[in-house]
Every structure is written in structure tokens, then in C-alpha cells.
Amino acid sequence: MFLTLLESSRVVTQATQATADPPSVFLEDMGCQMNRLDSELVLGKLKREGFRRVPTPSEADVVLYYTCSVRERAEEKVYGHLGALKHLKREKPGMVIGVMGCMAQNLKELIFERAPHVDLVVGTSRFEDVAELLGEVRHGERVMALDRKDLGFDRDISVRPRQHTAFINAMRGCNKFCTFCIVPYTQGRERSRSVEDLIAEAKQLSDDGVVEVTLLGQRIDTYGLDLNDGTTLSKLLTRLHEEVPGLVRIGYITSHPNHMTDDLARAVADHPRISRYLHLPVQSGSDRTLKAMNRGYTVDEYRRAIDLMRNRIDDLSMATDWIVGYPGETEEDFTASVALLREMEFQGSFVFKYSPRLGTRAFDEGDPVPREEKARRNQVLLEEQRVISLRRNQVRLGTEVDVLVEGISKRDAGKYTGRTDRNLIVCFPAGRDLTGRLARVKLTDCTSLTLFGELV
Ligand code: SF4
Structure with a gap:
């Protein structure tokens, strides 16, 4: 039924023309900070086309979900929202419903099959074309746009949720292929923006009242490596610090343990306006599980990455991510995670129960750790972390x-x-x-x- 995905595919639907003028859009984003920023870019595009944002789907001509595919729960939440829109769509047949982002890229036509009232499925490389794609829907077509193309970073800086703080996309994609993760498939390989581009955007934001920027990348510490001209995250941070004096804070997330360098540690230590916060996901405290996940480091290598940063940066605050119940994770593996959490004295931990994601390498391994056991492991890690976080806060x-x-x-x-x-x-x-x-x-x-x- 669907045409090739190399081009936007078009299928005739019952959608009729929307009537409101100017058109209104409801947009909800889910998942990571990158999604939040991409959804700001979408809103910026639509604002330029005359759309106004409204706070509820019932007021909107266009309802968009900017989705996440990293966890099963995030996808189910979107389907829940879509289900709730069925009645509304019956009452307002001209309303356009769209699913954008990672879930769209990954599930493709399955979204139309499960939610036939959806009009628009837009992948991770096509969100910049949202206005034109909506135009196609309004001409009576159901549209699926999943082809890859180079994304620009064109942004309307006035569209941001907070006046004083902003995210900046430093790069897109990931080259790592952790077995549980869909990101390299939905976002493609790593592509860094130039330092000049990023400084220009930071200056613009600073001139508009922003005092804190956070650089975003799936592995932000690999920023610049694909440019092959000596660009690194430490150089970018240093230049932002020197050239945009209006910024009182410069943050960077998320890091990967394989790319902690002495240069980065020095850049942070030597520049007081660079954040002393490091988000360094470990995922497991067991070498066996880390290997199964294709994380690319051992527990000892993770320790060394942390030592490198902690030795240079005074009172570095660290947060990490854990996955519990990865296929094959034994009680012994999990106990090793608990021991590592205690040893590392993280300020915070984000703990996730494993769920298989269609399209990832681990998908075929199923989901053998029982749900109740995953919930128990989740609770154990959270409680261990709560005790450490409280103790660390009390010291202050x-x-x-x-x-x-x-x-x-x-x-x-x-x-x-x-x-x-x-x-x-x-x-x-x-x-x-x-x-x-x-x-x-x-x-x-x-x-x-x-x-x-x-x-x-
Ligand atoms: S480093 Fe691993 S977990 Fe992080 S985005 Fe890349 S593939 Fe996913």
C-alpha cells in the first residue's frame, strides 16, 4: 500500500481542509533534550508560516507528537494520546494528526496501521520540512516522510520554553551501536556543526537574554571528531567561554566514557563558567553485561574515565544511567551494578527497566528477565542512590x-x-x-x- 520510503510517500485519505485562520498547532515533545530542541525548531518553522501554538489538542487544527523510541513506555504513551484523539478527529475531520521523530522513523507505516486516523509520519531527518508536508496533507493526502537528508540547524531563537536558558544542538547521530539502542538507526551517523556556527548561535541567544546554554549530543564528547580538522569539545567549550562573555553557564550532555580526555578535564577546570556537572552513563557494573551491550568499555575503564575528570575538577558532580534486566543479566551482574553505584558516589542515577526495541541488535534476545524482577532491581538501585544523594546533599x-x-x-x-x-x-x-x-x-x-x- 505504501510507496517507497526514499521519497515522501503519499496515500489518499479522507482528510479535508482545515478552516481556522490563522492555523493553530498543538505540539507535545517526549524523550530527551534533543527532542525538546528539535520540537522548538519545528515550532519556529510553523510560526514563520503563520501558525500559533495552542495548549490543548481540542483547540488545534494540527496536533503533533515529537516522539521518542528509546523505551517501550514512551511509544505506548504516544499510542495512548493518539487513541484519545479518535473522537476529536471524528468531530473535526479537518484536523491533522502527525507523529514525528524517532518513533516515526522506526515504526514507519506500523503507525498508520495501528492508528489509522494519523495523517502524517515524519522521520528524524525531515522535521524541517514540516510546513510543506502539512500542505500535502491538507491537499487530501496521507504523508510519510522518512528519507534521510542533511539537516540544517536553522532556528528561530525566539521560540524557546525559557527566556534565560537554551539548548544548542552541537551534533546529531551516534556511531556507537549499543545493542539496546535505536538512536544510531533513527538519527544516523555522527555529524558535528562547525565551531563558528555554534558560537554564532550562542552569541545570538546571549544577545536575546540567554545566560545559560547546554550543548547537546548523543556522545557530546565525540563532538568535532567527524570534522577531521582537530576540532574537539574542549576547544569548543574554551572558545564559547572566551567569546561569549554573557553566558554565565555552559553545559554539555551526554558523555560517553570512551572519550573523556585530559584536554576536556583541563578545559572545564580552567574555565569557571563551564558546568561542573558530568552526565556519564555507565548502564551496568558488570563487564559481562557491558560487553553484551557493546558499550565498548569495562568497569575499570569507566573508573579511570571518572578518575581523570575528578582528579582535575574540584567537587565534580556526576550523574549516570543504568539499565536493569538486560537479557542475560544475572543476580551476580546486578549485584556488581549495586557495588559500582555505591563505590562511585554519583550525585544522581537515572534507572531504566530494559525493554526490547524493534530494530535494535538486542531485539532478537527477547525479554527474559521477568517484569517483577526488573521492577525489584529498579527499586534497589533507586533506593541506594537516594541514600547517597541525601548524604552528599547533607555535607553541603x-x-x-x-x-x-x-x-x-x-x-x-x-x-x-x-x-x-x-x-x-x-x-x-x-x-x-x-x-x-x-x-x-x-x-x-x-x-x-x-x-x-x-x-x-
Ligand atoms: S552511545 Fe549507545 S546508548 Fe548512547 S546514543 Fe549511541 S548507541 Fe545509543
Whole structure:
């Protein structure tokens, strides 16, 4: 039924013309920060075409989901949302429903099969064409656009969720092929942007009021290697620090243990406005599991990567990712993960229960670790981490920190919340609006996730 995927495929549907003028769009993004940023780019394109953003699908002519395929739960959530739109679509047959991003790239026509009321499936390399693709749908066609093409990074800097902080896409794709991960298939190989491009974007954002930027890449520490001209992440960070003085924080996520270098450690240590936060996923504390996952390092090599950074950077704050219940993970493997978590004293851990992803190398191994066992392992790691995070936070009580204020706390409207340069969340009463500014705060209390304090 579907045409070749090399071009946008077009299938006639019942969709009729939408009537609202100007057209309205509801967009929800899921998954990683890269998706959040790509969805900002989509909104920027649509804004230029006259679309206005609305907060609920019921108000929208166009409903878009910018999806994640890394976990089964994320996909099921999208199908849940799509199911809830069936009635709305019956009432408003001109409404256009689109699925974009990794799930679209991976599941392709399966999305139309499971959710026949979807009009548009747009892969990871075609989101920049969203306005033209919507035009095709409005001419009565169901559209699937999955072909690969070089993406630009054209951005409307005024479209961003926060005024004072912004993500910048430094690169796309991943060359690593971890067995559980769909990213190299949905995002393609690593492509870095030039340093000049990134500095220009950072300057533009800084001129527009942004004081914190975070560089994004699936393996941000491989930034520049594909350019083959000596460009590295450490050089990029150093130049941003020197050439964009309006930035009070420069962050970078996510790192891979194989690419921690002394140059990077020095660049962070020597430049105070570069973040002292390192997100370095380990995934498992067992060499056997790491090998099965094709992670490319042993536990000892991971330790050495951390030592390299911790030895140079004072009080480095680290977070990691874990997968529990990977096929073949035994109790002994899991115990090794618990031991490594205790040894490394991470500030935070993101723990995920393994779920097989169609299209990955591990998919054929099935999902042999029972669901209840995965849930138990998940809880054990989270509790171990909670105890460590609390202890690490308690040690800080009585000290003063600089907090970049993000705004009013969602939990307590009488307080402001922000982060330190070590990505620690701090909540405090301010008496005046300090959003986007640095505040000196004395720490007085804490939980495992949040520090509390008072303005100095
Ligand atoms: S490094 Fe591994 S887990 Fe990370 S994006 Fe690449 S393939 Fe996926």
C-alpha cells in the first residue's frame, strides 16, 4: 500500500481542509533534550508560516507528537494520546494528526496501521520540512516522510520554553551501536556543526537574554571528531567561554566514557563558567553485561574515565544511567551494578527497566528477565542512590552556592528554584523576582533531590 520510503510517500485519505485562520498547532515533545530542541525548531518553522501554538489538542487544527523510541513506555504513551484523539478527529475531520521523530522513523507505516486516523509520519531527518508536508496533507493526502537528508540547524531563537536558558544542538547521530539502542538507526551517523556556527548561535541567544546554554549530543564528547580538522569539545567549550562573555553557564550532555580526555578535564577546570556537572552513563557494573551491550568499555575503564575528570575538577558532580534486566543479566551482574553505584558516589542515577526495541541488535534476545524482577532491581538501585544523594546533599549544608534562578518553584509558590553549576536543585524564598540571575544562597536543609536555603 505504501510507496517507497526514499521519497515522501503519499496515500489518499479522507482528510479535508482545515478552516481556522490563522492555523493553530498543538505540539507535545517526549524523550530527551534533543527532542525538546528539535520540537522548538519545528515550532519556529510553523510560526514563520503563520501558525500559533495552542495548549490543548481540542483547540488545534494540527496536533503533533515529537516522539521518542528509546523505551517501550514512551511509544505506548504516544499510542495512548493518539487513541484519545479518535473522537476529536471524528468531530473535526479537518484536523491533522502527525507523529514525528524517532518513533516515526522506526515504526514507519506500523503507525498508520495501528492508528489509522494519523495523517502524517515524519522521520528524524525531515522535521524541517514540516510546513510543506502539512500542505500535502491538507491537499487530501496521507504523508510519510522518512528519507534521510542533511539537516540544517536553522532556528528561530525566539521560540524557546525559557527566556534565560537554551539548548544548542552541537551534533546529531551516534556511531556507537549499543545493542539496546535505536538512536544510531533513527538519527544516523555522527555529524558535528562547525565551531563558528555554534558560537554564532550562542552569541545570538546571549544577545536575546540567554545566560545559560547546554550543548547537546548523543556522545557530546565525540563532538568535532567527524570534522577531521582537530576540532574537539574542549576547544569548543574554551572558545564559547572566551567569546561569549554573557553566558554565565555552559553545559554539555551526554558523555560517553570512551572519550573523556585530559584536554576536556583541563578545559572545564580552567574555565569557571563551564558546568561542573558530568552526565556519564555507565548502564551496568558488570563487564559481562557491558560487553553484551557493546558499550565498548569495562568497569575499570569507566573508573579511570571518572578518575581523570575528578582528579582535575574540584567537587565534580556526576550523574549516570543504568539499565536493569538486560537479557542475560544475572543476580551476580546486578549485584556488581549495586557495588559500582555505591563505590562511585554519583550525585544522581537515572534507572531504566530494559525493554526490547524493534530494530535494535538486542531485539532478537527477547525479554527474559521477568517484569517483577526488573521492577525489584529498579527499586534497589533507586533506593541506594537516594541514600547517597541525601548524604552528599547533607555535607553541603551550611555552605554558600551560586544559584542560577529558573523561576517560581512548582511545589511552593512562595519560593524560587534554580540550579548550581553542579546541577544541584536549590529552592529558597526571595521576596523579589530573580529569574535569570545568579543568587547567592546559604544551604540550610535538604532532601535527596533538593537543597533548601536562604538568600545571603
Ligand atoms: S552511545 Fe549507545 S546508548 Fe548512547 S546514543 Fe549511541 S548507541 Fe545509543
